[in-house]
Amino acid sequence: MFRSALLLVSFSLLASLCTNPAICADEQEFKPLFNGKDLRGWVLVNTPPQTWSVKDEMLICTGKPIGEIRTERMYQNFILEVEWRHMVPKGNSGIFIWADDITAKGVPFHRSVEVQVLENAYGQGDGHTTHGDIFPIHGATMTPVNGRGGSRAFPTEDRSKPSPEWNHYRIECQDGRVSLAVNGKVVTRGSDASPRKGYICIESEGGIVHYRNMKLIELPDTPVAAEHIAIANRGYRSIYTGLDLTGWNTESAAGPSHWTAQDWVLSYDGKAPTPVDAILSSSEVLENHSFIFDIRPGKGFESLNLCNNVLIAQNLKIGEWHRLEGSVHDQTLTLKIDGKAVSGELASVNPADTLRFSPVGPADFANIYIR
Numbered sequence: 224m225f226r227s228a229l230l231l232v233s234f235s236l237l238a239s240l241c242t243n244p245a246i247c248a249d250e251q252e253f254k255p256l257f258n259g260k261d262l263r264g265w266v267l268v269n270t271p272p273q274t275w276s277v278k279d280e281m282l283i284c285t286g287k288p289i290g291e292i293r294t295e296r297m298y299q300n301f302i303l304e305v306e307w308r309h310m311v312p313k314g315n316s317g318i319f320i321w322a323d324d325i326t327a328k329g330v331p332f333h334r335s336v337e338v339q340v341l342e343n344a345y346g347q348g349d350g351h352t353t354h355g356d357i358f359p360i361h362g363a364t365m366t367p368v369n370g371r372g373g374s375r376a377f378p379t380e381d382r383s384k385p386s387p388e389w390n391h392y393r394i395e396c397q398d399g400r401v402s403l404a405v406n407g408k409v410v411t412r413g414s415d416a417s418p419r420k421g422y423i424c425i426e427s428e429g430g431i432v433h434y435r436n437m438k439l440i441e442l443p444d445t446p447v448a449a450e451h452i453a454i455a456n457r458g459y460r461s462i463y464t465g466l467d468l469t470g471w472n473t474e475s476a477a478g479p480s481h482w483t484a485q486d487w488v489l490s491y492d493g494k495a496p497t498p499v500d501a502i503l504s505s506s507e508v509l510e511n512h513s514f515i516f517d518i519r520p521g522k523g524f525e526s527l528n529l530c531n532n533v534l535i536a537q538n539l540k541i542g543e544w545h546r547l548e549g550s551v552h553d554q555t556l557t558l559k560i561d562g563k564a565v566s567g568e569l570a571s572v573n574p575a576d577t578l579r580f581s582p583v584g585p586a587d588f589a590n591i592y593i594r
Contacts, residue, residue: 256294256303256423257282257437265292265425266456268333269326269487269590271464274427282434284316284427288465288486289331291424293322297455299420300442303394306435309386312344314430319360320396321421323454326590327361328561329517329544331465331487333424334362334453336416338394338403342430343385351375354383355392355405357413365401368412378403378410389435398445421453459515459592462505462578463489470507472577475500485587493523493585504579505593511574513550515592519543521585528581530556530572536584538565544589551576 258264259280267275270290276283298320305318322335337360341353349371358375359365367376382405383390393404399419403411425434462470467484475481481495482503495501518527518539526535530551538560539545548559554571557564578593 252440253302253304253438254440255437256305256439257434259435262292264295266295267461268293268324268424269331269461269463269465270427271466273464273466280435282425282437284425284432284434286314286316286427286429286431289426289428290465290487291319291322291326291331291333291426293319293324293333293422293424297421297453298396298423298439298441299444299447300397302396302440302442303423303437304392304439305394305437306389306391307340308389308433309340309342310431310433312342312386313346314342314386314432315345315428316340316430316432317426317428318392318394319422319424319426320394320401321363321416321418321453322424323418323421324456325454325459325515325592328546329519329589330361331589332361332426333422334418335360335421335424336363336365336401336413337426338392338401340392340426340432343383352377352381354378354381355403355411357401357403357411359416363416363418365413365416368414376411376413378405380408380410382406382408382410397442398447399451417451418453419451420447458594459513460594461590461592462507463588463591468503470505472504472506473500474502474504487589489588489591491580491582491586491588493521493582498581498583501583502579502581504577506577507593508575508577509551509593511552513548513594514578515546515548515590517544517546517589519545519587519589520582521587524582524584524586526583527586528583529558529579530576531570532556532558532572534560546590 268291317340318338319335322333327334339356345353355378395402399416400414465487481492520539520541526533550557556569556572
């Protein structure tokens with residue numbers, strides 16, 4: 224009788240701990256999300272290979288430039304476990320879930336839900352903590368549990384360890400709900416997230432950070448409306464490193480002195496003495512291609528010559544980011560600015576040419592992708 228009673232208590236305890244059978248997965252079902260050897264299974268989004276390295280089964284991020292890598296596959300319902308540590312005080316990083324394929328307009332980050340990875344010395348305030356905030360970014364939405372009037376969910380207690388100690392995250396995602404356990408205890412929750420199916424990203428944002436033992440259990444998919452699914456891979460790849468002007472050429476005899484790499488932003492100062500000196504073009508010749516890039520005209524900006532077509536300041540507001548999406552096929556250019564098709568006739572273009580920027584006046588460029 225004593226044995227039967229003990230078994231009954233044990234089963235009751237398990238049932239109380241495992242209220243959601245989909246979440247209570249066997250530990251043996253975990254599969255590596257990072258193999259500890261290389262970046263197979265991951266895609267460089269807007270960071271170059273120099274940002275990431277693998278040593279002693281750790282994924283090491285330099286923090287430069289600001290940007291991400293993402294998984295090759297999209298995920299909907301899953302459990303992700305990972306260990307991380309910052310190597311410098313005030314380090315900044317993050318894990319994005321349910322992300323689009325590339326970054327959002329005018330920022331080096333994806334539309335997604337971010338799970339914060341900050342080092343303790345970064346400090347806390349009314350708007351953030353350092354130890355496990357969860358919040359939607361750049362067009363994503365989420366209802367926070369333990370919020371403070373906005374969309375950010377705050378942890379119920381401090382559990383993160385300072386640099387260079389290791390921390391453990393367990394992120395559980397199910398039907399738009401997300402919870403985070405920091406070092407063994409759930410402290411942060413959110414619900415009704417959109418998107419709720421997409422890519423998983425690791426963020427580079429200034430601090431040297433290490434990741435290891437990254438593993439994942441996929442849970443069964445459930446019906447999800449199309450509006451809650453992130454944008455799937457469109458085949459775009461970045462052609463700006465965020466570190467320097469590798470992959471770009473200037474037609475100026477003085478070199479690209481008026482163009483500078485400012486982390487995720489490629490900046491033109493508007494001071495080239497002649498239009499030729501202002502031209503910056505990709506080293507790669509592109510045939511029948513599509514492109515995406517963002518532009519923020521500065522004060523004094525007049526126009527941008529793109530594929531033999533002049534876009535004037537009336538189309539591009541000073542001080543605001545705009546996303547240009549174009550496609551070159553045969554000798555025809557189609558172009559959208561902020562999702563709206565450019566009306567009127569566009570000049571014919573060379574189907575095999577470089578991506579060339581020729582601005583009149585200062586401007587910043589970012590998120591430069593081609594396919």
